[in-house]
Amino acid sequence: xxxxxxxxxxxxxxxxxxIRDIKKGNLDFGWLDRAREEVKVRRADPRRGLTLEDCEVGxxxxxxxxxxxxxxxxxxxxxxxxxxxxxxxxxxxxxxxKSDVWAYRVQSxxxxxxxxxxxxxxxxxxxxxxxxxxxxxxxxxxxxxCTLLSEVxxxxxxxxxxxxxxxxxxxxxxxxxxATQAIDEARHAEVFRKRALAGAGLLRASVRGEHAxxxxxxxDSYSEGSVFLHVLGEGFILTLFRSSEYISPTPVEQRMFQLxxxxxxxxxxxxxxxxxxxxxxxPEVRPQINGFLDEAERHLSGLFNPDQLESMIVLGGKxxxxxxxRTGIQTVGAFQGKQIEEYFHRAERAGLPERRTxxxxxxxxxxxxxxxxx
Amino acid sequence: xxxxxxxxxxxxxEILARSVEILKGKLTLDWMTCGREDANCRPSHPRRGLTFGDTNVxxxxxxxxxxxxxxxxxxxxxxxxLSPGLPHLGYDINRKSEVWSENxxxxxxxxxxxxxxxxxEVPWEAVEKLDHSPDFERAMAQLYTDLTSMATVLGDIPxxxxxxxxxxxxxxxxxxxxxxxxAAQLADVFRKRAIAGGTGxxxxxxxxxxxxxxxxxxxxxxxxxxxxYLLLCGLMQSLMRHMGAVSTNKADETIARFGVQDxxxxxxxxxxxxxxxxxxxxxxxxxxxxxxxxxxxxxxGLLGAPIFxxxxxxxxxxxxxxxxxxVPRVMALYRRFANEHAARRRAAGLASEHSPIxxxxxxxxx
Numbered sequence: 001x002x003x004x005x006x007x008x009x010x011x012x013x014x015x016x017x018x019i020r021d022i023k024k025g026n027l028d029f030g031w032l033d034r035a036r037e038e039v040k041v042r043r044a045d046p047r048r049g050l051t052l053e054d055c056e057v058g059x060x061x062x063x064x065x066x067x068x069x070x071x072x073x074x075x076x077x078x079x080x081x082x083x084x085x086x087x088x089x090x091x092x093x094x095x096x097x098k099s100d101v102w103a104y105r106v107q108s109x110x111x112x113x114x115x116x117x118x119x120x121x122x123x124x125x126x127x128x129x130x131x132x133x134x135x136x137x138x139x140x141x142x143x144x145x146c147t148l149l150s151e152v153x154x155x156x157x158x159x160x161x162x163x164x165x166x167x168x169x170x171x172x173x174x175x176x177x178x179a180t181q182a183i184d185e186a187r188h189a190e191v192f193r194k195r196a197l198a199g200a201g202l203l204r205a206s207v208r209g210e211h212a213x214x215x216x217x218x219x220d221s222y223s224e225g226s227v228f229l230h231v232l233g234e235g236f237i238l239t240l241f242r243s244s245e246y247i248s249p250t251p252v253e254q255r256m257f258q259l260x261x262x263x264x265x266x267x268x269x270x271x272x273x274x275x276x277x278x279x280x281x282x283p284e285v286r287p288q289i290n291g292f293l294d295e296a297e298r299h300l301s302g303l304f305n306p307d308q309l310e311s312m313i314v315l316g317g318k319x320x321x322x323x324x325x326r327t328g329i330q331t332v333g334a335f336q337g338k339q340i341e342e343y344f345h346r347a348e349r350a351g352l353p354e355r356r357t358x359x360x361x362x363x364x365x366x367x368x369x370x371x372x373x374x
Numbered sequence: 375x376x377x378x379x380x381x382x383x384x385x386x387x388e389i390l391a392r393s394v395e396i397l398k399g400k401l402t403l404d405w406m407t408c409g410r411e412d413a414n415c416r417p418s419h420p421r422r423g424l425t426f427g428d429t430n431v432x433x434x435x436x437x438x439x440x441x442x443x444x445x446x447x448x449x450x451x452x453x454x455x456l457s458p459g460l461p462h463l464g465y466d467i468n469r470k471s472e473v474w475s476e477n478x479x480x481x482x483x484x485x486x487x488x489x490x491x492x493x494x495e496v497p498w499e500a501v502e503k504l505d506h507s508p509d510f511e512r513a514m515a516q517l518y519t520d521l522t523s524m525a526t527v528l529g530d531i532p533x534x535x536x537x538x539x540x541x542x543x544x545x546x547x548x549x550x551x552x553x554x555x556x557a558a559q560l561a562d563v564f565r566k567r568a569i570a571g572g573t574g575x576x577x578x579x580x581x582x583x584x585x586x587x588x589x590x591x592x593x594x595x596x597x598x599x600x601x602x603y604l605l606l607c608g609l610m611q612s613l614m615r616h617m618g619a620v621s622t623n624k625a626d627e628t629i630a631r632f633g634v635q636d637x638x639x640x641x642x643x644x645x646x647x648x649x650x651x652x653x654x655x656x657x658x659x660x661x662x663x664x665x666x667x668x669x670x671x672x673x674x675g676l677l678g679a680p681i682f683x684x685x686x687x688x689x690x691x692x693x694x695x696x697x698x699x700x701v702p703r704v705m706a707l708y709r710r711f712a713n714e715h716a717a718r719r720r721a722a723g724l725a726s727e728h729s730p731i732x733x734x735x736x737x738x739x740x
Contacts, residue, residue: 025698205450
């Protein structure tokens with residue numbers, strides 16, 4: 001036990017007297033008489049139901065919440081009437097500055113996430129797997145890819161979870177959104193795990209990839225963790241999902257990638273909008289974020305590990321013959337270039353155009369090309 | 375950046391050379407023969423799809439997880455081939471009995487199957503045409519405000535612990551993600567309902583905050599699980615049932631129906647977890663039962679709080695004038711809650727002769 005309430009009610013005479021009074025029917029309705037003015041909230045579009053944006057009225061609105069929340073140290077929802085003075089028990093939230101967590105459009109991302117939940121158990125046509133004959137080398141390569149994806153997806157549940165309970169309850173919209181991210185990513189890890197276990201099993205874990213995951217988990221702040229996870233990591237994975245749909249052996253795997261892509265795109269968008277909000281409202285953190293990304297991008301190069309690269313080449317070329325491998329290398333080369341280009345484009349949209357000129361990924365690309373040409 | 379890997383992969387010439395070789399067409403394909411084991415799992419029941427139960431096989435299954443996990447501190451999926459050099463991800467919950475419940479994989483599957491959407495599946499049009507008094511609505515809004523705070527803490531519990539749990543326990547971690555999600559959904563629907571009724575959110579109050587802090591600040595995961603899932607979820611279940619029963623509004627009935635189904639899953643997990651833990655480590659029962667007694671003391675503070683009890687009396691009577699006469703019916707509600715809570719404690723192996731909730735309800739009845 002780390003917290004003992006301020007009262008032991010077994011031995012509290014005031015409390016016992018009050019209870020005796022209540023039993024006699026003496027109820028205190030002071031709270032009812034000191035109620036607040038009424039507000040009218042209606043669904044803007046009945047088809048979409050009652051959304052968070054519809055509830056953004058008066059004291060409930062985030063726009064009427066100060067940049068730094070000082071008055072709420074407990075778990076009161078935004079818009080509730082707070083206790084006066086220091087009576088409110090302190091649950092110790094440490095993310096109390098709006099720009100530390102907020103993202104443009106986060107409320108609509110929450111509503112979208114709620115509407116687009118799917119079920120890895122029933123929405124993938126697992127029963128169709130026996131309809132298709134997959135050559136063994138392709139099956140094994142696909143399971144190697146699934147091993148990596150199952151491995152990396154759980155970081156996107158652990159990182160948001162690590163920070164969510166530190167967020168002030170006035171930012172419930174963000175806490176809610178990242179809870180949807182936690183379940184989305186759990187489902188991704190689940191679908192890739194199940195696909196591997198429906199076939200050749202799980203293969204080799206990625207040592208270098210895992211060092212990148214540790215870099216994400218151990219980021220010094222939520223914003224740093226978010227930019228590494230959402231913008232850089234999930235951005236790269238989103239491009240990987242698109243390519244993987246293209247090189248999937250059967251419609252069963254294609255369906256999996258179609259389902260995970262829509263979630264991943266939402267997470268990347270949240271990360272972009274958080275970064276943009278941060279850049280707009282705290283421009284002083286730009287050097288810090290750039291310095292962090294310089295290191296994070298070096299970490300991320302760990303994802304290009306030999307097992308991953310080779311399995312993608314086998315899948316891209318649809319086999320292991322020299323001709324197949326040549327085709328696979330072309331496919332994977334194009335996809336890797338696209339990963340980097342799309343990342344730079346996202347960074348530009350979020351207000352960090354300098355990534356395109358200062359990123360270590362450019363150096364890596366140059367070294368690779370020089371190696372291949374040389 | 376808090377973490378710098380020992381090996382600077384980025385500037386390692388061997389790694390670059392290997393990648394260049396691959397892109398020149400020299401593949402080793404050694405991962406194809408690295409010690410994998412075919413699984414070939416298929417749905418045991420086609421209509422239900424491929425469940426976790428169907429994949430509980432051989433080295434991939436949860437039956438193989440040892441009580442003390444010593445072999446893997448990385449994010450490698452259970453059953454994958456572990457290469458030398460995998461980093462330690464900092465997990466400090468590495469005992470199966472610390473978190474496991476045999477029903478967790480099934481609860482995860484059930485949670486996904488029973489997903490609902492607060493913005494669209496609650497008949498909000500019913501809240502736009504309330505047929506009860508403003509006082510009744512304010513009392514409902516007050517209780518929904520309390521429930522919003524409870525749901526927030528309910529989501530903060532898995533959030534506080536899940537990232538510290540070893541990846542070998544993956545189905546359990548996934549179940550905790552559904553708990554975060556369910557709690558977020560409940561916080562959303564309770565807050566929306568309070569706001570949509572027109573009277574706005576009610577008051578935050580100290581007895582509620584004391585209980586929330588007592589639940590949230592548990593210093594071990596088993597203590598958090600016992601107080602969060604046996605006590606807090608049990609209280610929420612009783613409250614929602616009552617609110618759904620006394621309100622004639624369709625929206626309240628719907629919220630109660632969905633909300634009760636969600637928190638009941640967490641209660642089932644809490645009981646399963648305690649049973650598994652106590653079966654494996656019986657000596658833990660005393661400390662957890664004592665913890666639960668202490669959190670119950672804070673729950674008594676809430677049950678006796680004037681704002682809480684008068685809100686309940688008002689909605690039970692249907693109006694302010696009849697609230698005093700409804701106090702015995704509130705006491706009957708407390709008695710049901712105390713009985714159900716005691717039954718859950720017994721089922722979990724945490725029965726207590728010193729339960730503050732039982733003592734409090736007896737004093738009410740005396």
